[in-house]
Amino acid sequence: MIFKHTRLITLLIIMSSTMVCAQNIYDSKFQWKMPGGKYINPVSFFSMHGYVNAVFAGPSPQWTASNFNGLGMPGQVLVPNTNNSSFQNDEALWISSELTANTSILMELHLVASPSGTGMAGPGGLTIVLTEANANWKIYKNYANISVGTFWSPFGIHNQDWLGAQNLFSLMPLASGAYPTHYNEKGIRLDGLLSHGENWGLNYVMSLGNGYDAWDISGYKSWDMNENKTFNSRVSVFPGFGENLNIGFSYANGLINEGDTLSSINSSTYYDLSFNSIGIDLKATTKFVELRSYAILTQKNYQSPVSRFVANDNVTGLMCEMSKPIEFKENKWCRSIVPKLRWDYLLNDKNFLVSNAVELSTISFGMNFHINKSFNFSVDYNVLNEIDDFNNNRLITRVSAEF
Numbered sequence: 551m552i553f554k555h556t557r558l559i560t561l562l563i564i565m566s567s568t569m570v571c572a573q574n575i576y577d578s579k580f581q582w583k584m585p586g587g588k589y590i591n592p593v594s595f596f597s598m599h600g601y602v603n604a605v606f607a608g609p610s611p612q613w614t615a616s617n618f619n620g621l622g623m624p625g626q627v628l629v630p631n632t633n634n635s636s637f638q639n640d641e642a643l644w645i646s647s648e649l650t651a652n653t654s655i656l657m658e659l660h661l662v663a664s665p666s667g668t669g670m671a672g673p674g675g676l677t678i679v680l681t682e683a684n685a686n687w688k689i690y691k692n693y694a695n696i697s698v699g700t701f702w703s704p705f706g707i708h709n710q711d712w713l714g715a716q717n718l719f720s721l722m723p724l725a726s727g728a729y730p731t732h733y734n735e736k737g738i739r740l741d742g743l744l745s746h747g748e749n750w751g752l753n754y755v756m757s758l759g760n761g762y763d764a765w766d767i768s769g770y771k772s773w774d775m776n777e778n779k780t781f782n783s784r785v786s787v788f789p790g791f792g793e794n795l796n797i798g799f800s801y802a803n804g805l806i807n808e809g810d811t812l813s814s815i816n817s818s819t820y821y822d823l824s825f826n827s828i829g830i831d832l833k834a835t836t837k838f839v840e841l842r843s844y845a846i847l848t849q850k851n852y853q854s855p856v857s858r859f860v861a862n863d864n865v866t867g868l869m870c871e872m873s874k875p876i877e878f879k880e881n882k883w884c885r886s887i888v889p890k891l892r893w894d895y896l897l898n899d900k901n902f903l904v905s906n907a908v909e910l911s912t913i914s915f916g917m918n919f920h921i922n923k924s925f926n927f928s929v930d931y932n933v934l935n936e937i938d939d940f941n942n943n944r945l946i947t948r949v950s951a952e953f
């Protein structure tokens with residue numbers, strides 16, 4: 551038994567240290583990048599990267615009384631779901647291997663808590679979430695690449711906020727709730743790019759997957775619930791300013807729920823529930839400020855499984871985030887400080903299931919302190935505005951370490 555373990559450890563060491571003449575996963579600055587792409591660098595046969603993200607949130611008397619927590623799911627699980635001052639954490643691990651110059655594999659694992667009390671871990675327990683596990687094949691240069699397996703939805707840029715350690719803010723934007731489902735999918739994904747010189751570029755990504763059957767992380771199942779599939783896509787343009795300006799356009803459609811005739815007609819699960827989403831996003835870097843923004847508009851369509859009754863409602867999300875790194879070249883205690891400001895907004899029009907419209911917004915501000923390239927400390931204060939005047943503003947501090 552000891553001999554077997556010794557062989558396994560030796561094999562891992564060899565895999566980690568063996569260098570081959572391999573291409574980086576991103577050959578062009580205009581190439582589409584998956585949300586966790588910054589942690590992947592398969593220039594060796596075997597690569598392992600990740601982060602530890604520790605959060606402390608101050609007391610918030612009516613934090614759990616409000617209805618905003620579930621709208622940005624699953625991102626809010628990165629913040630303690632309690633009114634008390636509390637600690638929370640999340641960890642992530644990326645394992646990748648480039649098998650040849652044109653083929654590679656990737657796995658992305660997260661340890662998160664489930665405040666909903668569902669799943670094997672129970673209330674507040676740790677749950678392993680597999681967000682990426684796929685094989686990649688470069689068909690022809692970077693014009694076309696295929697991935698098959700499990701992957702992040704390529705719709706928009708809001709899915710990047712789910713990765714705790716790379717968020718500018720600790721809280722998930724409420725605006726992300728305008729995209730109505732969890733962000734992971736099983737299926738096939740195609741991406742590619744075109745470029746002209748150093749300043750002009752365009753990339754595309756699209757996917758076809760099993761679809762979803764719930765609003766939150768519980769809809770991410772290992773089986774296909776129906777014959778309907780979900781299509782996601784994004785086209786990203788770099789209009790002449792290199793990486794300093796990027797504009798993206800997204801579209802998605804699919805089925806969330808197949809009607810259950812045993813449910814009450816006042817329940818959304820009684821209806822066949824499908825969605826169509828469009829989005830636009832912007833990333834811009836100037837001499838004075840870095841800007842990140844997006845807008846999402848979703849139409850949800852309800853159809854009775856036993857009659858011709860049809861209804862729909864619309865959900866709109868808007869987010870704008872500004873920051874500006876202040877570098878300290880010769881300061882050994884702090885590499886840079888990043889002041890940050892964010893406003894985001896979510897509107898869910900009233901429909902036959904909800905008598906009143908839901909309108910929410912937040913203003914968040916704070917500072918990030920980059921101690922070095924891999925160790926960051928941040929503090930932000932979140933002012934949460936809702937229809938009801940809840941006392942749920944919150945101060946959050948966070949330490950993130952990457953490897």
